[in-house]
Amino acid sequence: MTRQRQVILEELRKVDCHPTADELYLMVRSRLPRVSLGTVYRNLDVLFRNGEIQKLDAGGQHRFDGDVRNHYHVRCQGCGRIDDVFGEALEALAMPRSSAHDYEITGYRLEFDGLCPACVPQAEGGE
Ligand SMILES: [Zn+2]
Numbered sequence: 510m511t512r513q514r515q516v517i518l519e520e521l522r523k524v525d526c527h528p529t530a531d532e533l534y535l536m537v538r539s540r541l542p543r544v545s546l547g548t549v550y551r552n553l554d555v556l557f558r559n560g561e562i563q564k565l566d567a568g569g570q571h572r573f574d575g576d577v578r579n580h581y582h583v584r585c586q587g588c589g590r591i592d593d594v595f596g597e598a599l600e601a602l603a604m605p606r607s608s609a610h611d612y613e614i615t616g617y618r619l620e621f622d623g624l625c626p627a628c629v630p631q632a633e634g635g636e
């Protein structure tokens with residue numbers, strides 16, 4: 510692993526805010542002053558393909574997660590922020606063994622909708 514890739518992975522694992530590639534670029538620049546946005550994108554792609562990070566589809570823009578354990582997310586409908594959610598019931602979802610179309614099912618995604626603390630007052634005041 511290159512040093513750049515290592516730093517990108519370390520910075521991503523430090524936070525739980527599921528940053529976009531652009532946000533991560535700003536985060537790693539203090540340690541990698543010469544890094545380019547393209548390099549960050551490329552390294553995120555490699556890390557994802559290696560199974561070292563998760564890529565979340567956030568309405569057009571991808572967000573990245575350094576935590577690859579099985580966990581779930583809530584997405585703010587106001588600003589698009591994504592946070593982790595926890596709960597015992599969430600671990601009980603059984604994997605189907607097969608589908609009607611002979612898929613080999615390898616996993617699933619579960620995402621909750623909500624409003625983050627920053628967006629709740631706006632939703633109450635507006636409309
Ligand atoms: Zn929000």
Ligand SMILES: [Zn+2]
Binds near residue numbers: 592
């Ligand atoms: Zn997460």
